[in-house]
Amino acid sequence: xxxxxxxxxxxxxxxxxxxxxxxxxxxxxxxxxxxxxxxxxxxxxxxxxxxxxxxxxxxxxxxxxxxxxxxxxxxxxxxxxxxxxxxxxxxxxxxxxxxxxxxxxxxxxxxxxxxxxxxxxxxxxxxxxxxxxxxxxxxxxxxxxxxxxxxxxxxxxxxxxxxxxxxxxxxxxxxxxxxxxxxxxxxxxxxxxxxxxxxxxxxxxxxxxxxxxxxxxxxxxxxxxxxxxxxxxxxxxxxxxxxxxxxxxxxxxxxxxxxxxxxxxxxxxxxxxxxxxxxxxxxxxxxxxxxxxxxxxxxxxxxxxxxxxxxxxxxxxxxxxxxxxxxxxxxxxxxxxxxxxxxxxxxxxxxxxxxxxxxxxxxxxxxxxxxxxxxxxxxxxxxxxxxxxxxxxxxxxxxxxxxxxxxxxxxxxxxxxxxxxxxxxxxxxxxxxxxxxxxxxxxxxxxxxxxxxxxxxxxxxxxxxxxxxxxxxxxxxxxxxxxxxxxxxxxxxxxxxxxxxxxxxxxxxxxxxxxxxxxxxxxxxxxxxxxxxxxxxxxxxxxxxxxxxxxxxxxxxxxxxxxxxxxxxxxxxxxxxxxxxxxxxxxxxxxxxxxxxxxxxxxxxxxxxxxxxxxxxxxxxxxxxxxxxxxxxxxxxxxxxxxxxxxxxxxxxxxxxxxxxxxxxxxxxxxxxxxxxxxxxxxxxxxxxxxxxxx
Amino acid sequence: xxxxxxxxxxxxxxxxxxxxxxxxxxxxxxxxxxxxxxxxxxxxxxxxxxxxxxxxxxxxxxxxxxxxxxxxxxxxxxxxxxxxxxxxxxxxxxxxxxxxxxxxxxxxxxxxxxxxxxxxxxxxxxxxxxxxxxxxxxxxxxxxxxxxxxxxxxxxxxxxxxxxxxxxxxxxxxxxxxxxxxx
Ligand code: SF4
Ligand code: SF4
Ligand code: SF4
Numbered sequence: 001x002x003x004x005x006x007x008x009x010x011x012x013x014x015x016x017x018x019x020x021x022x023x024x025x026x027x028x029x030x031x032x033x034x035x036x037x038x039x040x041x042x043x044x045x046x047x048x049x050x051x052x053x054x055x056x057x058x059x060x061x062x063x064x065x066x067x068x069x070x071x072x073x074x075x076x077x078x079x080x081x082x083x084x085x086x087x088x089x090x091x092x093x094x095x096x097x098x099x100x101x102x103x104x105x106x107x108x109x110x111x112x113x114x115x116x117x118x119x120x121x122x123x124x125x126x127x128x129x130x131x132x133x134x135x136x137x138x139x140x141x142x143x144x145x146x147x148x149x150x151x152x153x154x155x156x157x158x159x160x161x162x163x164x165x166x167x168x169x170x171x172x173x174x175x176x177x178x179x180x181x182x183x184x185x186x187x188x189x190x191x192x193x194x195x196x197x198x199x200x201x202x203x204x205x206x207x208x209x210x211x212x213x214x215x216x217x218x219x220x221x222x223x224x225x226x227x228x229x230x231x232x233x234x235x236x237x238x239x240x241x242x243x244x245x246x247x248x249x250x251x252x253x254x255x256x257x258x259x260x261x262x263x264x265x266x267x268x269x270x271x272x273x274x275x276x277x278x279x280x281x282x283x284x285x286x287x288x289x290x291x292x293x294x295x296x297x298x299x300x301x302x303x304x305x306x307x308x309x310x311x312x313x314x315x316x317x318x319x320x321x322x323x324x325x326x327x328x329x330x331x332x333x334x335x336x337x338x339x340x341x342x343x344x345x346x347x348x349x350x351x352x353x354x355x356x357x358x359x360x361x362x363x364x365x366x367x368x369x370x371x372x373x374x375x376x377x378x379x380x381x382x383x384x385x386x387x388x389x390x391x392x393x394x395x396x397x398x399x400x401x402x403x404x405x406x407x408x409x410x411x412x413x414x415x416x417x418x419x420x421x422x423x424x425x426x427x428x429x430x431x432x433x434x435x436x437x438x439x440x441x442x443x444x445x446x447x448x449x450x451x452x453x454x455x456x457x458x459x460x461x462x463x464x465x466x467x468x469x470x471x472x473x474x475x476x477x478x479x480x481x482x483x484x485x486x487x488x489x490x491x492x493x494x495x496x497x498x499x500x501x502x503x504x505x506x507x508x509x510x511x512x513x514x515x516x517x518x519x520x521x522x523x524x525x526x527x528x529x530x531x532x533x534x535x536x537x538x539x540x541x542x543x544x545x546x547x548x549x550x551x552x553x554x555x556x557x558x559x560x561x562x563x564x565x566x567x568x569x570x571x572x573x574x575x576x577x578x579x580x581x582x583x584x585x586x587x588x589x590x591x592x593x594x595x596x597x598x599x600x601x602x603x604x605x606x607x608x609x610x611x612x613x614x615x616x617x618x619x620x621x622x623x624x625x626x627x628x629x630x631x632x633x634x635x636x637x638x639x640x641x642x643x644x645x646x647x648x649x650x651x652x653x654x655x656x657x658x659x660x661x662x663x664x665x666x667x668x669x670x671x672x673x674x675x676x677x678x679x680x681x682x683x684x685x686x687x688x689x690x691x692x693x694x695x
Numbered sequence: 696x697x698x699x700x701x702x703x704x705x706x707x708x709x710x711x712x713x714x715x716x717x718x719x720x721x722x723x724x725x726x727x728x729x730x731x732x733x734x735x736x737x738x739x740x741x742x743x744x745x746x747x748x749x750x751x752x753x754x755x756x757x758x759x760x761x762x763x764x765x766x767x768x769x770x771x772x773x774x775x776x777x778x779x780x781x782x783x784x785x786x787x788x789x790x791x792x793x794x795x796x797x798x799x800x801x802x803x804x805x806x807x808x809x810x811x812x813x814x815x816x817x818x819x820x821x822x823x824x825x826x827x828x829x830x831x832x833x834x835x836x837x838x839x840x841x842x843x844x845x846x847x848x849x850x851x852x853x854x855x856x857x858x859x860x861x862x863x864x865x866x867x868x869x870x871x872x873x874x875x876x877x878x
Contacts, residue, residue, distance in 0.1 A: 004738075004813065004815075006734050085735050086725075087722070087726060087735055116721065116746075119735075162749050169748075169749065174746070175737075198719070198752055199752075224736070224737060225736060225738070226728075226732075226739065226813075227734060227735045228733065229734060229735060232729045235729060236726075236730075236841070239726075246843070247843050247844055248844075249715035249844060249845045250715050250844040251712065251713050251714055251715055252872045253872075254872060254873030255873075268873065269873070270872055270874075274716075274752070275719055277720075278720070278721050279721060279725050280843075281722065281843045282843065283718035283843065283844060287752055289753075289875045290873060290874055290875040299874075301753070
């Protein structure tokens, strides 16, 4: 039975701390056996907060080294946070982890998603689910409160994302929320996404392909129970304070263009600002209404955010300013305010006002000209086939654009001319990738990093694109960029000083590079680097030897783990002048008196669990980490500057030392594991010879 | 839908998309459950976010219209104890006395009915959850106060005048912007 009243949860004998916010159970879905089991959430919380920290703990406990992404032994662990469906703003964000299909080398990774299904799981009585094994045939899982059924997905297999969602609603009713894969996931395309309502996806780790490998087309859920909330008054306060000033009315607005200035395409549509997830207090997603569709003559609506505008035209990169990363008390705002166009009034009395607001001009790329209908087509194909828009818009299509201009495809026969300006080419190549129906499509389905290696890295990745021009240096000089766009772990650049979103200062790209280094995927979706401008001024003269920079990196990493575990949104956290915000959110939901320091400790524990998995299961060490990020920062930034080997290594030394990790190997010392209550991991590391002694 | 004989009292309305477009966040539902019962649950909210289809994604809010002839109240076997009317004419539920028979739900003139049913402390009893306009909150309706985009309001103008149940809601919804129909 679901929890029909708060008392059901408080009187649960396993809930010895009488925690609210959580609902008490984790559902283990055993696809091979077609059975389920219940795991008690209270076996883990509050030590392992929920969200990603709890995923990390379960994965560490349950998945041994030697397991690969498409093995039935890979587990996808999906967790809500204690704040999910409690009215705490942005708590609707949820997390999935597992061995990812879309990184290189294959490693444990994670992906976040909004939507309404996380809340629905909690209403059904589950804080999360563990998906394991492999279904004997195409399957979808129906969770209706405490009833779970495994159903044949034969009728659904092959359907596109929205058709799958519609079929499920037609069969089961509108009250069911779903997570589904499209044809890309079915064909094990490595950047396949899992989609829930409002075109919300988990895309970065390619878990859609892992669903496909498990013969799992969809999970749907309906819940009628309750999530009890400890401190309603505080939740209401948080709703007013978080992301303040409170938003204005948000009328629908007819638009005549789409895309970033300089790359924008003319076209008619209607904009509605919408939220991405249950209980959010913002509306940073854009519902594009009344656009043409590739698949139907009727006008359609689709939800776009972040990278989608570049589908409409990609002439220049993203303009920036210092304030986006380094803010002052007088002038700071949450990024969600930017996307939803709810900017608070700037304060020009700020002594740093001019410095932090001075435009950092974007690089010019000239990848493709503005074209509204082609932009709609790219976004719709990604939404419908269930593929990562990031990979398509920021990586695969730019690679074709650069490679075409540099002539690398000249002696190749793709059965059609390579031409990213042509809708026919774009739609054909996406389709070939999704259905693996041509040699090139099949290669791209393995992800860009693998594809360029298979084709020949020297020519198909390292060839220099001569078209990138800096606007930050006089005369717009050429700043060479390899056509690969690849940074570490089989992902593409993201706010790293080169490639996409390149225009950031050197201290910032050093920070984002270290953040990427200890991860297994692009971290900029959860750790957009933020800190106080005064700190930047301390760092900038000598960033390689700056403890302030290292502390700033660790603070951003802590916030990243926190956001994914509490849970809350990267676009609203951190607030640098309200550092206890996340702890207050957690305490309001659960009633557990979490302090800022305890929460930071928990975030570090989450990072250590992640590290433990990377070290034990995927042989992570210093050489691997530095080797992964180093080639990227040898490419010039917008000012023509590259990283210095000795300087960078000094920064890495300082980072590892501050973390309590051995400099030579990057492995944590026993005292570090034990400080966070992870002595059992230290023992296991000792057994496998990965527990360094302090020199 | 049957005709409502006597019009509507003050009630929560969704404004036109030209004024403010519902962000679909479900905060109003969550807040309603929180201020009344300190829980968030689809069974406890007294207004409902009807999510658009998977392709449409436009949300509509449906809420109790506070019919002046209050068929829900009339149908209650514990009238005056479970379903009550306060000094301002607001029909509300005293859950202590509610026996969970669901007659009010069947009597509601609207489709879907604007009364929710949740299981009570003693599992065999259901309890009716009906909008009481947050009558005990000095600040007034919580859903209106906390809607982040202020697309909800308390309609005090139409009372007594409008008889067609379709009209009270469509008053604020029949709008078309840029060729997209929000009705
Ligand atoms: S519950 Fe239904 S019948 Fe009763 S006042 Fe509300 S809308 Fe009218
Ligand atoms: S006015 Fe109060 S009782 Fe009515 S729907 Fe809004 S929050 Fe709920
Ligand atoms: S709180 Fe406002 S924006 Fe959010 S679902 Fe309710 S009416 Fe829509």
